[in-house]
Structures are given as C-alpha cells and as structure tokens.
Amino acid sequence: MTGRHWWLxxxxxxxxxxxxxxxxxxHADYSKLSKKQLQDL
Structure with a gap:
C-alpha cells in the first residue's frame, strides 16, 4: 500500500x-534546450 500511495x-x-x-x-527558447535537459525534467 505504501508503494501505491507513493505512486499516486x-x-x-x-x-x-x-x-x-x-x-x-x-517563455523559453526551445532551441536552447537540449534533449538531455528535457529528459532530466
């Protein structure tokens, strides 16, 4: 149950x-963001 609660x-x-x-x-310039940065988000 703890894992399920954490998932929610x-x-x-x-x-x-x-x-x-x-x-x-x-408000950001998409060209300044690399794919790695987006994945880290």
Missing part, C-alpha cells in the same frame, strides 16, 4: 511539474 503522490506531483514546465517553456 508521484502522479500528482508529476502533473503539477509538467504544468509548470509548460508554463516556463512558453
């Missing part, structure tokens, strides 16, 4: 993080 928390945090990333990227 991780999904929520990931979705919030993705929204923040999208918001940041709308």
């Amino acid at each position: 928390v991780a999904q929520v945090l990931f979705s919030l993080k993705t929204v923040d990333i999208r918001r940041i990227l709308t």
